[in-house]
Amino acid sequence: MTTIRDIARQxxxxxxxxxxxxxxxxxxxxxxxxxxxxxxxEMGYTPNQxxxxxxxxxxxxxxxxxxxHMPRFSDPFYSEFIAGLGDESASHQVGVxxxxxxxxxxxxxxxxxxxxxxxxxxxxxxxxxxxxxxxVRYLFEKGFPFVGLENSLDGIDFPRIEVDSQAGMxxxxxxxxxxxxxxxxxxxxxxxxxxxxxxxxxxxxALAEYNLPQNSEWVQAGDxxxxxxxxxxxxxxAAPTPPDGIVCINxxxxxxxxxxxxxxxxxxxxxxxxxxxDGVVNAEHTQPPLTTLNQPVYEIARRLVQMLLGEIGxxxxxxxxxxLQPELVARASTAGRVDSQP
Amino acid sequence: MTTIRDIARQxxxxxxxxxxxxxxxxxxxxxxxxxxxxxxxEMGYTPNQxxxxxxxxxxxxxxxxxxxHMPRFSDPFYSEFIAGLGDESASHQVGVxxxxxxxxxxxxxxxxxxxxxxxxxxxxxxxxxxxxxxxVRYLFEKGFPFVGLENSLDGIDFPRIEVDSQAGMxxxxxxxxxxxxxxxxxxxxxxxxxxxxxxxxxxxxALAEYNLPQNSEWVQAGDxxxxxxxxxxxxxxAAPTPPDGIVCINxxxxxxxxxxxxxxxxxxxxxxxxxxxDGVVNAEHTQPPLTTLNQPVYEIARRLVQMLLGEIGxxxxxxxxxxLQPELVARASTAGRVDSQP
DNA sequence: TTGTAGGCGTTATCAA
DNA sequence: TTGATAACGCCTACAA
Numbered sequence: 001m002t003t004i005r006d007i008a009r010q011x012x013x014x015x016x017x018x019x020x021x022x023x024x025x026x027x028x029x030x031x032x033x034x035x036x037x038x039x040x041x042e043m044g045y046t047p048n049q050x051x052x053x054x055x056x057x058x059x060x061x062x063x064x065x066x067x068x069h070m071p072r073f074s075d076p077f078y079s080e081f082i083a084g085l086g087d088e089s090a091s092h093q094v095g096v097x098x099x100x101x102x103x104x105x106x107x108x109x110x111x112x113x114x115x116x117x118x119x120x121x122x123x124x125x126x127x128x129x130x131x132x133x134x135x136v137r138y139l140f141e142k143g144f145p146f147v148g149l150e151n152s153l154d155g156i157d158f159p160r161i162e163v164d165s166q167a168g169m170x171x172x173x174x175x176x177x178x179x180x181x182x183x184x185x186x187x188x189x190x191x192x193x194x195x196x197x198x199x200x201x202x203x204x205x206a207l208a209e210y211n212l213p214q215n216s217e218w219v220q221a222g223d224x225x226x227x228x229x230x231x232x233x234x235x236x237x238a239a240p241t242p243p244d245g246i247v248c249i250n251x252x253x254x255x256x257x258x259x260x261x262x263x264x265x266x267x268x269x270x271x272x273x274x275x276x277x278d279g280v281v282n283a284e285h286t287q288p289p290l291t292t293l294n295q296p297v298y299e300i301a302r303r304l305v306q307m308l309l310g311e312i313g314x315x316x317x318x319x320x321x322x323x324l325q326p327e328l329v330a331r332a333s334t335a336g337r338v339d340s341q342p
Numbered sequence: 343m344t345t346i347r348d349i350a351r352q353x354x355x356x357x358x359x360x361x362x363x364x365x366x367x368x369x370x371x372x373x374x375x376x377x378x379x380x381x382x383x384e385m386g387y388t389p390n391q392x393x394x395x396x397x398x399x400x401x402x403x404x405x406x407x408x409x410x411h412m413p414r415f416s417d418p419f420y421s422e423f424i425a426g427l428g429d430e431s432a433s434h435q436v437g438v439x440x441x442x443x444x445x446x447x448x449x450x451x452x453x454x455x456x457x458x459x460x461x462x463x464x465x466x467x468x469x470x471x472x473x474x475x476x477x478v479r480y481l482f483e484k485g486f487p488f489v490g491l492e493n494s495l496d497g498i499d500f501p502r503i504e505v506d507s508q509a510g511m512x513x514x515x516x517x518x519x520x521x522x523x524x525x526x527x528x529x530x531x532x533x534x535x536x537x538x539x540x541x542x543x544x545x546x547x548a549l550a551e552y553n554l555p556q557n558s559e560w561v562q563a564g565d566x567x568x569x570x571x572x573x574x575x576x577x578x579x580a581a582p583t584p585p586d587g588i589v590c591i592n593x594x595x596x597x598x599x600x601x602x603x604x605x606x607x608x609x610x611x612x613x614x615x616x617x618x619x620d621g622v623v624n625a626e627h628t629q630p631p632l633t634t635l636n637q638p639v640y641e642i643a644r645r646l647v648q649m650l651l652g653e654i655g656x657x658x659x660x661x662x663x664x665x666l667q668p669e670l671v672a673r674a675s676t677a678g679r680v681d682s683q684p
Numbered sequence: 685t686t687g688t689a690g691g692c693g694t695t696a697t698c699a700a
Numbered sequence: 701t702t703g704a705t706a707a708c709g710c711c712t713a714c715a716a
Contacts, residue, residue, distance in 0.1 A: 001459075003692095004694070015703085020701095046456055050392045050393075051392075051695085055707085059392070060462070073425035074623040076421065079420040083408060083410040083416075085440075086408050086443075090449070097440075098424065098427075098438050099437050100428030100429050117343075120403075255627045259631070282568065286628065287601070287604040345709060356686060357709090359685085359687075374685085374686090389709085390708090392710090393692090393709035396693065396708090396711095398692070
């Protein structure tokens, strides 16, 4: 491994001269600097991260812990999100250290603590925030930099991006009403999740506003997977008064619901409407294509990295909280109501 | 930050005593060891990675560079794969350092080099191998540990998992023939990719074996995305002699093809058959559900991590090359041929 | 069984 | 403008 000493020896310079030349200090002759740069090129030298870090510099890595609930964890949201994190951090010459943990389990806590303690990363990106989130309180208390997608209710003001779920749900419900659907069910996610509350509240408020019937049986708690969406859809449709529209907390859930609807012979978009939330690419290619609320996942991920790097670099973003409006993407799954039971 | 010295001071011990106690040396009294362990617990001490690494130990991170071709990169294959990498590495107390780079571009090369040079990671996991892969040659030459999903043709024997694409294609084509489909097209990926060659070869061999018609217009080069699958399907079906079956290199491509087929009014599974490759969860929920060759992506990722850790720890796997057979998952998209043109 | 000392590669401080 | 030297936190011979 080529070290800074090798360069120094090669050029008959001192280590510190080389270091200065490399780190852009102004007190080095231009000629020397050129010689150093050349040698670095030729000998293929890259500063050793560990040594640098030990000396008090940044680690050059951001932490992200994938909330993988289950072994066969599969959600295109995350490939987009991670690609966004990766692209943006690569462009700033930092990496993203990733591992996965089942949310809420002891392991998860251990990993966060360890990465903080051992200084494995310079900061964290959080998503899938809980209403009251242990991670937020812990990191804040430690003074460790972090940013989040969504907020928590812990009363801590951290840099974050929020997607206006409630406004989105209003858009969606209005759209459904306009297309003639009135008996709207909601398939959500785990109780503890912040987005579950926001989206469910949005759904309820919108129902009230448009004088739509409310029915506690129409609200089901899923787990953000297609498999669960599939099951709950069958359950909903077997009820005495089945809904004529199903609003899902995310696209992945909607895919499962769509499967069930197709299998049961419903004409989706006509007899029953269906909507998702996220705007993943796959939603465009379902049969029928899925109406959804698009969040610019890739851009959000990039922005989060920017905010976090600012935070780490000691330049806290002037705007602590960025609020984005999801965009309604109307597709055939909500084409318009026509009575035709299977 | 709590350091090993803090612990030592607290207990009136020397640093090395603590170090020994922690690293399981036998020359420490049991009582002392207990006291140390307790203090470590109480004071929340975790060894500093950087210092440890500088001292010649492992970094505690594996590298994976996501081959993200495009901004809105979205493929459930990767969320499964990354979850597998994350879960397995977490259980061995190491992380996965991830970034993304467009395959083949200069950036990609720079990142690999930098991570090797700066010792950011202990080893690499490669996938999407090219027929002749720069990364394989580079890492091998540097003596840097790595494992791969798929092989390359560089004549280098590295630890890897291979999925028998050719056998898989045989299964698939036989299945299609049995169901009455004979004019089979193939939508593949970029020329340079190893899997493109393997799967295309498998397709061609199987066609020959079953005396099926070959037609160069039926072989299209996509890019593994749904969007491109959608376009190419429309092109294929507009041809003078359209196929009655479309074999896709991966599920994601097949999703786009399915969209096109549905849109054009084909009865998928009857008039035209469609198959994917990967076995992502979403393939189960399409309309109709997609016949595909299942690879145990999650398990593969875990196994790769195990192999890589063995390699790093100086215990090269006895089996350098694990060969897996993909499993045919027959679903409605290949139900059986019935003549009914739209 | 415990303590002392040297060094891993960098950067920062100070002196030349 | 450059050079010597001291940390950073940890591990490990070797000495006590």
